[in-house]
Amino acid sequence: KNEVEQSPQNLTAQEGEFITINCSYSVGISALHWLQQHPGGGIVSLFMLSSGKKKHGRLIATINIQEKHSSLHITASHPRDSAVYICAVDEGRAQKLVFGQGTRLTINP
Amino acid sequence: DAGITQSPRHKVTETGTPVTLRCHQTENHRYMYWYRQDPGHGLRLIHYSYGVKDTDKGEVSDGYSVSRSKTEDFLLTLESATSSQTSVYFCAISLAGSTDTQYFGPGTRLTVL
Numbered sequence: 001k002n003e004v005e006q007s008p009q010n011l012t013a014q015e016g017e018f019i020t021i022n023c024s025y026s027v028g029i030s031a032l033h034w035l036q037q038h039p040g041g042g043i044v045s046l047f048m049l050s051s052g053k054k055k056h057g058r059l060i061a062t063i064n065i066q067e068k069h070s071s072l073h074i075t076a077s078h079p080r081d082s083a084v085y086i087c088a089v090d091e092g093r094a095q096k097l098v099f100g101q102g103t104r105l106t107i108n109p
Numbered sequence: 110d111a112g113i114t115q116s117p118r119h120k121v122t123e124t125g126t127p128v129t130l131r132c133h134q135t136e137n138h139r140y141m142y143w144y145r146q147d148p149g150h151g152l153r154l155i156h157y158s159y160g161v162k163d164t165d166k167g168e169v170s171d172g173y174s175v176s177r178s179k180t181e182d183f184l185l186t187l188e189s190a191t192s193s194q195t196s197v198y199f200c201a202i203s204l205a206g207s208t209d210t211q212y213f214g215p216g217t218r219l220t221v222l
Contacts, residue, residue, distance in 0.1 A: 001168075031208040043199060043213035050208070086152065090207030095140060095159060096167065097207050101151040 006100035019074040023087030035086040115214040132200030141183040
């Protein structure tokens with residue numbers, strides 16, 4: 001079973017700062033997901049990637065398959081980015097996801 | 110937003126009673142998943158379905174059963190609820206499985222007294 005570790009578990013920053021959240025996994029994968037969960041509970045998919053880098057607005061996700069590591073970056077952070085960010089990896093043919101425990105991000109004005 | 114709803118959204122029940130949670134989708138996605146989310150554990154898979162009448166267990170399936178008789182509905186049943194099943198339950202759907210975008214329902218908060 002894949003083990004997914006996220007760091008840091010909690011992160012507090014000031015508005016405008018560049019944010020990096022890390023995700024490491026133990027077994028080779030086909031896809032890695034980044035999800036966002038705001039206070040109040042809704043979960044939204046941000047990215048799914050299997051190689052390289054993806055960008056959407058101020059969010060950038062990268063993955064290094066050889067090192068079994070992914071990062072989620074937020075540029076020019078804003079208080080509305082405050083949320084829990086969750087990394088998940090697929091279990092291959094089983095079509096299941098294994099989740100990290102999440103990183104709680106707080107952006108202060 | 111993907112058309113995915115969960116019912117009920119909140120439920121309080123007593124230990125030993127049966128409980129059924131419903132996930133309904135209007136997207137015709139093949140894969141449907143039930144997760145529970147607890148502090149300190151993150152999201153954990155209970156059961157999932159890869160088609161009508163096709164289901165499989167996840168990592169925390171004990172005490173839960175599922176059924177999918179129609180593409181759009183995936184039911185999660187707690188045969189005899191216990192306090193350890195107090196949790197927030199999320200349904201998710203995906204067109205092509207774990208290598209495709211996951212769409213989550215709004216969640217059901219279940220409290221077992």
